[in-house]
Amino acid sequence: MAYLAQKIATETAALEACLKEANLPLPSFDVDADPDFAAKLPEAARRSRQEIVHATKELRDLTIGPRESVRWQVWGHLDVLALQTVNAFGLAKLFPVGETITLAELTARSKLDAVNLARLVRYAATNNIFREVSPGVIAHTAASRCIAEDEDMQAWIGFNTEDIFPASAHVLQALRTYPEAVHLTQTGFNFAFNTVDQEPMFVTFGKDPVRAKRMGRAMASLTGGEGYEVKHLVDGYDFAELDGREGTFVDVGGSHGFVCVDLAKKYKKMKFVVQDLPKTVETAPSPISEDGQVAERIRLQAHDFFTEQPEIGADVYFFRWIMHNYSTPYAIKLIKNLIPALKPGAKVLIMDHCLTEPGTQNPWDEKQIRSMDLIMLCLLNAQERTEQEFKDLFAAADEGFVFKGVIRPPGAKMGIIEAVWKPEEEAKEAAVAAPVEVEGVKAVLAEETEGAKVIPAEAEAVDNTAAKE
Numbered sequence: 176m177a178y179l180a181q182k183i184a185t186e187t188a189a190l191e192a193c194l195k196e197a198n199l200p201l202p203s204f205d206v207d208a209d210p211d212f213a214a215k216l217p218e219a220a221r222r223s224r225q226e227i228v229h230a231t232k233e234l235r236d237l238t239i240g241p242r243e244s245v246r247w248q249v250w251g252h253l254d255v256l257a258l259q260t261v262n263a264f265g266l267a268k269l270f271p272v273g274e275t276i277t278l279a280e281l282t283a284r285s286k287l288d289a290v291n292l293a294r295l296v297r298y299a300a301t302n303n304i305f306r307e308v309s310p311g312v313i314a315h316t317a318a319s320r321c322i323a324e325d326e327d328m329q330a331w332i333g334f335n336t337e338d339i340f341p342a343s344a345h346v347l348q349a350l351r352t353y354p355e356a357v358h359l360t361q362t363g364f365n366f367a368f369n370t371v372d373q374e375p376m377f378v379t380f381g382k383d384p385v386r387a388k389r390m391g392r393a394m395a396s397l398t399g400g401e402g403y404e405v406k407h408l409v410d411g412y413d414f415a416e417l418d419g420r421e422g423t424f425v426d427v428g429g430s431h432g433f434v435c436v437d438l439a440k441k442y443k444k445m446k447f448v449v450q451d452l453p454k455t456v457e458t459a460p461s462p463i464s465e466d467g468q469v470a471e472r473i474r475l476q477a478h479d480f481f482t483e484q485p486e487i488g489a490d491v492y493f494f495r496w497i498m499h500n501y502s503t504p505y506a507i508k509l510i511k512n513l514i515p516a517l518k519p520g521a522k523v524l525i526m527d528h529c530l531t532e533p534g535t536q537n538p539w540d541e542k543q544i545r546s547m548d549l550i551m552l553c554l555l556n557a558q559e560r561t562e563q564e565f566k567d568l569f570a571a572a573d574e575g576f577v578f579k580g581v582i583r584p585p586g587a588k589m590g591i592i593e594a595v596w597k598p599e600e601e602a603k604e605a606a607v608a609a610p611v612e613v614e615g616v617k618a619v620l621a622e623e624t625e626g627a628k629v630i631p632a633e634a635e636a637v638d639n640t641a642a643k644e
């Protein structure tokens with residue numbers, strides 16, 4: 176315990192020093208505090224913050240003790256209940272930031288009775304959402320201000336507390352009834368909203384524009400968060416060679432195409448196809464980008480990824496935040512649906528969380544990623560996967576896929592998982608097509624005839640040089 180306390184003291188001093196040096200204010204619960212101070216921290220301060228978050232939890236859990244920790248952990252849902260009701264009844268919006276309000280006045284402005292309003296607000300205050308500055312007088316904190324002012328945060332809380340929270344409360348029933356937990360219509364969500372064996376969550380949301388919009392907004396606020404930025408793909412994977420030969424990139428389930436827009440801004444020659452369900456495609460912004468040079472290279476296409484891939488012979492088929500929505504049999508089907516369209520050397524890139532061995536990540540990230548894994552269970556009987564599990568997916572889809580591994584861009588929460596379709600055949604075709612004049616090509620072809628594996632990127636690079644010459 177003393178070791179942990181010492182560590183907390185050291186890291187806190189380091190964090191404060193870093194903030195002072197960068198002329199940033201210290202974190203605070205005050206209504207005027209910067210709610211995103213952590214996002215602006217330099218790398219060293221970021222590490223200190225993580226250490227503090229971890230060490231304080233360890234010390235707290237140790238001090239509370241095992242039996243008491245378990246006893247009170249089960250009341251965690253009450254934190255969610257307080258957030259749910261504060262958000263759903265709009266309590267944070269009922270009085271201006273910077274002013275105080277009596278509980279009586281807050282009750283008068285709300286749709287709640289005095290007892291329920293007071294107990295919900297006072298419970299929320301135990302988590303630094305609101306503060307009772309004197310008996311019966313409530314003020315905002317930085318957190319309640321976020322809930323009052325940030326519409327993305329309201330959507331995030333609404334989706335999590337009104338859709339995921341009931342779903343998680345029904346997972347036990349789902350698992351008892353269908354222990355294999357594979358189907359999209361036998362999930363906690365289905366049990367919670369009476370749609371068992373009727374329709375998957377996405378269909379339910381499709382019928383309810385308000386809920387669908389809330390989920391869309393919540394997802395957007397998550398993807399805008401630390402570690403989820405599109406830049407981790409744009410800067411984390413090298414598309415220069417593909418760009419050089421004006422290759423085609425297909426974003427399967429690509430929503431409104433924001434990934435392709437960002438890629439097209441960096442890579443000026445590549446072409447893009449964004450595929451999604453008809454409704455999503457219809458509501459995409461038009462033009463897709465204000466930059467004409469970007470917009471003219473991006474095509475939108477209605478496509479159901481549970482049917483055969485219609486875009487034949489593209490260079491990359493990309494799935495971002497798709498595979499984790501599906502249990503293994505469905506995920507294999509998605510990969511298999513690509514096969515008729517694949518040319519030798521075509522790449523399949525999956526951008527998703529990629530689970531690491533327990534204990535190998537910092538505990539904060541580990542908790543988040545394992546939370547996401549359970550949320551996928553609650554909603555869709557789906558899952559996050561390890562590198563090996565991704566490898567197994569490709570192997571189960573077809574032995575023609577050569578699994579390349581995972582790239583983990585620094586600072587990214589998601590990995591880029593890569594497989595190539597029959598690269599040996601591509602190399603053989605290249606051998607027939609290209610005269611063997613360049614030393615590098617000779618070497619590659621010599622290896623190929625000896626049965627060694629060719630690295631397609633290298634072969635392509637050499638081909639390009641030959642073509643230019």
Ligand SMILES: C[S@@+](CC[C@H](N)C(=O)[O-])C[C@H]1O[C@@H](n2cnc3c(N)ncnc32)[C@H](O)[C@@H]1O
Pocket residue numbers: 377398427428429430431434450451452455478479480481494495496497
């Ligand atoms: C979690 S979102 C991911 C969107 C985007 N790839 C991203 O990175 O943010 C899942 C996307 O898959 C789309 N989708 C769901 N079912 C689909 C289907 N059967 N065929 C094509 N797209 C589908 C949804 O409309 C949605 O845009």
